[in-house]
Amino acid sequence: MRNLKTAISIPENIFLQADETAKMLGLNRSRLYATAIAEFLEKHREGSVKAKLNEIYAHENSQVDPIFNKAQMMGLAKEDW
DSSP states (O other), X not given: OOOOOXXXXXXXXXXXXXXXXXXXXXXXXXXXXXXXXXHHHHHHHHHHHHHHHHHHHTTSOOOOOHHHHHHHXXXXXXXXX
């Protein structure tokens, strides 16, 4: 995968904290920013999936079948904890 250069504007206090953190972790600034953006994107991608699942299951019955629930509970009672 090819690396692309970009210019961004961020508040000075965030820049200084990022610079300090990169040094502490032994990373260069580019690696720190790329990692932070990747984590941000992953977090929001998961939120998107959750929103879609919530939309799909908003119209579905999510109750556990009582017979299945009873069978599960009977199985748990026999276990030694």
